[in-house]
Amino acid sequence: MEFMKSLGGPMPEFASPAKVRKEAREYSSSIFASYEFLKQILQRHEATIQKRWTGKTRQQRLQILLKAWPAMPASHRPDFEAFRRETNQQRETGSKFKDQFMWPCINQEDLLQPRMMLLLLNARGRNPPPVFAAVDNNAMHLGKVAKALVPDFLNEHTMILHGAATANDYGKLLDWDSHPDAFDWMHIRKQFLPGEGLLVLELQARLMSFLVDFCQEILHEVPTDTITSDTYPIQPEPSLKNDGGTSGYTSLAVMAAEAPYRLPLTLDLEMILGIDLTGGTVRPGSTRCFMRC
Structure with a gap:
């Protein structure tokens, strides 16, 4: 004490x-x-x-x-x-x-x-x-x-x-x-x-x-007792539109801002190798986040 x-x-x-x-x-x-x-x-x-x-x-x-x-x-x-x-x-x-x-x-x-x-x-x-x-x-x-x-x-x-x-x-x-x-x-x-x-x-x-x-x-119009019932069959997981724009690039600033809301990931060396250090972006196809705020 x-x-x-x-x-x-x-x-x-x-x-x-x-x-x-x-x-x-x-x-x-x-x-x-x-x-x-x-x-x-x-x-x-x-x-x-x-x-x-x-x-x-x-x-x-x-x-x-x-x-x-x-x-x-x-x-x-x-x-x-x-x-x-x-x-x-x-x-x-x-x-x-x-x-x-x-x-x-x-x-x-x-x-x-x-x-x-x-x-x-x-x-x-x-x-x-x-x-x-x-x-x-x-x-x-x-x-x-x-x-x-x-x-x-x-x-x-x-x-x-x-x-x-x-x-x-x-x-x-x-x-x-x-x-x-x-x-x-x-x-x-x-x-x-x-x-x-x-x-x-x-x-x-x-x-x-x-x-x-x-x-x-x-989903305010769906009753609680039916919201997870067979009335609504299970669907494929939808994708969420990327904010990287038409270029397909995701800025490090966006990745850092989104990190607390995403699934936490471990260090991704492949993704690091895909970083364009001059532009602070990640090449398309290597957009998995390795940063945490």
């Missing part, structure tokens, strides 16, 4: 294993339920959602976003703005801007662009939540460094997020004494500290619920 106080900043909550397991189960159940529902919606309606969203005016898009996520921040990277608006002393007693620090990519400036919201939907609805655990943890980096987001503290345990295939395994808590690899997985960052794992689960639970609500707003 004294050591924690000596570090300065808000004190973390000292959570029990039972409390962490309970919260993790609740979050993971919600995340996977939303994911399965979203996946089934997209399998049947993604082309319709794309067509309707791109055909709406900016004001119509804003109304839909605010219904699905009330009080959505207006500006790009709202965590930076929140950091400027609070002093360290104010954050000592608890930040007023938790949402901005936890979900910096959820903002009007980015999501009102037709392509960003559709990229986010496609990535999260067609790939399981554990794929995004690391990038979602990284998205909260400023909030944690600024001590606006303070993970709960539970010693001698590791939380499993990477590689989990089911809700029961996602957020599973391992005791270092009862599992031979639990400490090493935490130490080499293959898995998560319990407190940071809970933050990732909290982030994903609200994000996935938001995406489901968004789809239901777009």
Whole structure:
């Protein structure tokens, strides 16, 4: 306890294993339920959602976003703005801007662009939540460094997020004494500290619920009980028009802006070799993104 106080900043909550397991189960159940529902919606309606969203005016898009996520921040990277608006002393007693620090990519400036919201939907609805655990943890980096987001503290345990295939395994808590690899997985960052794992689960639970609500707003005339029924057969996955223009080139600026909304990818050496360094573009046929914001 004294050591924690000596570090300065808000004190973390000292959570029990039972409390962490309970919260993790609740979050993971919600995340996977939303994911399965979203996946089934997209399998049947993604082309319709794309067509309707791109055909709406900016004001119509804003109304839909605010219904699905009330009080959505207006500006790009709202965590930076929140950091400027609070002093360290104010954050000592608890930040007023938790949402901005936890979900910096959820903002009007980015999501009102037709392509960003559709990229986010496609990535999260067609790939399981554990794929995004690391990038979602990284998205909260400023909030944690600024001590606006303070993970709960539970010693001698590791939380499993990477590689989990089911809700029961996602957020599973391992005791270092009862599992031979639990400490090493935490130490080499293959898995998560319990407190940071809970933050990732909290982030994903609200994000996935938001995406489901968004789809239901777009498909407002389709009843919830039939939206994923056999009334609407599964369709081939539609493609999303590239913003590279007629040249087929994708600028690095566009790739960097879109990266938080896409499926996270590993370093792609083939793609790097396709970069035209003089023009800051990627040759057609080598458009897979290797950059992260």
